Amino acid sequence: MLSKRVIPCLDVRNGRLTKGVKFVGNEDIGDPVESARRYYEEGADEIVFYDITASAEARGIFLDVVERVAEQIFIPFSVGGGISSVADMRAVLLAGAEKVSINSAAVKNPRLIGDGADAFGSQAVVVGMDVLAVPESPEIPSGYEIVIHGGRKRMGLDAIAWARRCQELGAGELCVNSIDADGTKDGYELKLTRAIADAVSLPVIASGGAGEPRHMLEAVTGGGASAALIASIVHYGQYSIRQCKEYMAAHGARMRLTW
């Protein structure tokens, strides 16, 4: 049986690790390669890197980070941020990532999902979705709307409908990030995670809001997620990844505990 995954997320800006709260106020919290190696040693099941700079010259620095990571950690990792073409995908996969994560670019150009899946396989294409809770309406019947540009732009697209569409187009996995919960440490938006997990047969990664191991357990049990994405809970040394995983295993989740 598959183990549930714990996935630390590293936001990288100009080659440095940052962590923002609600997508603003980023601060430098260290070297992404060093952090990745530490998380690998601590038992991370996968790692996600987001390039949040997106300027052309910073892109080179970022790809260099990806390559250095690939030389030092021997678990799968994915890369997102600034990927808007098959060529961009190829560049990060060649640099050593297993998967690419596309978000705004997929909303603007859904064909990118299928093109990526055709070129590299569905398992290499993760669609990240930023979701905002809104009043239910005919346009957004679930009450969850897709937003882009870090939550600044609402797309008039229902998150459940978009999740199904992503699956049809060939996505291999969905990373569902609640803009409302992101950075709050109050727990994942479980209702959202569950709704998406029930709507598709793809693995769902819960993102946004983890403040303690209990939240991660909730995501993979009641939330129906296959994986829990985490950031500040481990970035500042509050918990180790091992502590998180042992807590989850002790409460009945199947976890990888030997590494």
Place this chain on the structure above:
Amino acid sequence: MFRFSPGTPGASGPVVSVMARCLLPCKNVCLPLLSAPDGGLRDPSHNNEGSTMLAILDYKAGNQTSVRRALEHLGVPCAITADPAMLESAAGVIFPGVGAAGQAMSALAEAGLDKALHHVARRGQPLLGICLGCQILLESSEENAAKTLGIVPGVCRRFEDHMRQEDGSAAPVPHMGWNSIEAVAPCVLLDGIDPASEYYFVHSYYVEPDPSLVLATTTYGRTFCSLYGRDGLWAAQFHPEKSGRPGLRLLGNFYEYCRQSRQEARHAQ
């Protein structure tokens, strides 16, 4: 005793549409040991010369660089190569693979590497197939209804849709993530590895080699073979290069086997 030998590939399996890469199933075609005309001509003399380097077969498989990085991390001398002379002189060959069976077979055939792999097996040179490499060492794959290398008796099949995991939750295809393996026969590749270790899998197809070759199984919706082989020819459905320390140890064990066989061959001279 069973011998690997290059032989005539058996019947190809049913056609199945594909979506994720890294595939293969097998159903028991209990081929009477693919007896090839030159069956079992494992000539140890190739070990008399050459290096203690591992060759990673270069046919642009998606994970070949990851395999190289893992070996380099272990301090194992290695090279990604399609050069027949380098393949022949290597202490062992790693056959990586990510992608679809049909495309991979075309790429191998175009470069003449299908023959090179048969030669590796016939010489008895140590060989390790990974993921798609594990699948296409067999005779056929349901993916693309491909006739595959036929170096090992067996076939590759697609996972059924609507499978369930042991806890009743859905088991969608591809099987992607960390899973355990259960050893069913001793294998030097697993020496020193905690049996509770898990490995990273990404595949939509699973292998069914000749049952006598199964070394470990994994359960996801069904129980399937995740490691098979014998006598220096092995194949893993999972990705040791992405499976953390246990995977690195497995690669290190393979290298150690290659190095020792080479030394023994030298001493035997």
